[in-house]
Amino acid sequence: MKLSVCIKQVPDVSAPISIKDGTLSQDSDRMVLDAYSASAVEEALVLTEKHGGEVQVVLVGPEKAKETIRKALAMGAASGVHIQVDDISGLDSSAFAEILAAWHKKSEYDAILTGKQSQDTDAGLTGGMLAWSLELPFAANAVGLEFENGSFIVKRQGDSGQEMVELKAPCLITCSNDMNDPRIPSLKGIMQSKRKPVETVTPADLGVDIASLSSDSKTERTGFKEVPGREPGKKFEGEAEEMVSNLMNLLENEAKVL
């Protein structure tokens, strides 16, 4: 079984960030493997450990993002593909999907796994768009994955229950971070990851014109805003009867829930 996992490098969410004049300022250069991607890598490793085969990770990003590929290799992936794009700031979900589709049209796999979204934008679109581009059977928000008789059995999380979906290989599955607890790479794994193959390609090698992808972007980011602070709640004081009557009054006339 060959599993291709699309991973992303994102800013460490525990590092300080601030928003000033509508611009996002990341005060740390600490970049990490996206947590949803990590769950996808973990699930792929578990499947190949059980059924044989190998995991390849694919990443679109600048030179510095190689470190994130190494992290996935240190976890146990066999090889990596680095589609080097020095400035990803102009790329939206659809652009990422187009670049990843160009790579996967040239490669072989039984399934593609991605995070259901990534921690930086939380857009959650690339996986679905990639499946559409490659015309693959697709299931999103997986919390469980099995492989039986050439098919992938996906357990999907819904609002009020779980759905089991069978997808014939090749297919694409986006993974929830509730799916597993990604392994922490051992120091031995980190050292061994240096010896694992990483192929570097450019979008041009894949026939993708990165400049027009940026300039013809389907979305435009207009700014960032702080999450608005919550209004303080109302506090009643006085005798119990008085407080209940005040509460009833507000529920009836202000909130209009009674």
Add this chain to the structure above:
Amino acid sequence: MAKNSFNTDDALQFESMLNEDDRMIMETARDYAQSKLEPRACEGNQDEIFDPAIPKEMADLNLLGAVIPEEYGGIGASYTAYGLIAREIERVDSSYRSFLSVQSSLVMHPINQFGTEEQKRKYLPKLATAELIGCFGLTEPDHGSDPGSMVTTATKTSGGWVLNGAKMWITNSPIADIAIVWAKAKNAGSDDGKIMGFIVEKDYDGFSAPTTHNKMSLRASHTGELIFEDVFVPEENVFPEIRGLKGPFTCLNSARYGIAWGSVGAAENCYHRARQYVMERKQFGYPLAANQLIQTKLANMLTDITQMQLLAWRLGNLKDQGKDHPSMTSLAKRNNCGKALDIARVARDMLGGNGITGEYRVIHHMVNLESVNTYEGTYDIHGLILGRDITGIQAFTPRGNDMPAPNGAARKQPEAAASN
């Protein structure tokens, strides 16, 4: 040009100077410490629990003895990486870092440095996998900063040595399978009176390791004594060549280096917790952080932490290049532990009444750091080491007020306490 940023966790961006291996190792240590150790820390401290699963967990990630060569079970990591591991573990609890420091620097390091090939092959791989846990016996009930005057003896006998005496304040001793013990040779010809190193196994006759109770600091780490009553140690468990205080001091130097890094983690955690608290806590209608008194405290913390980070990072750099000197480690250990303790005390104060409870964890770091500032060479002893380097005059013993030695003989100059 993009606007440069200011990172209030890493003001002078020391992490950006780390190489890829070291940064990845730091991430592994951080992920482990935050996901597996942090949830146990509060209870561990309150109820004096060192979860027996912890050594194996650390070993599975190769965090124990990481700098030891691969052939003996380590991974040949850099000293910088070892320091970064200590920082991440101590960010949670100095107790856990103490366990790791002892296993790595005070047990695996001396075996690797002074041991025979047989000793290395017998013990190091099992120490790396935590099948064996080790401890280190130098300090005695009456001999702390002045280990040269130790009274534990090793008497040469046929086929080995017989140990008598006691060691105190020994991290890991109640759970240790082996102890690296330093004792003065007797009946040993030219080695008579010299300090020698021994690997003592826990089931040797006459050896016991009782627990030290009622500690108010490092409560999640095991501490105890080592008692030797005619303990026979076979010749193959003696370090063959190392003699004198150089042996134990080489180990301490390595451990102190880790402590210089570890205290950075504890200080950073106190600063983060205090910062978060004063941003959220409102009094007189404003967050505490809106007060000048609070802001300058935070500024002092960040300034001190930045110095501590840069000091530790530079020392690691020099160690990796083989250009370090023990006095550099003294300087860093002294500065970083002292500063960390100050930061913890101020953070405790900033949290007011809440700072008294274990849940906020700042007082936990504070009492831990009292030990960390004291062990492996107290703040003052490292001051005397540096003072001697600066002036050329040793001041470990008082001058101009010499007391006669107990046996009436002329007093010998000390073998420079805690020096190298």
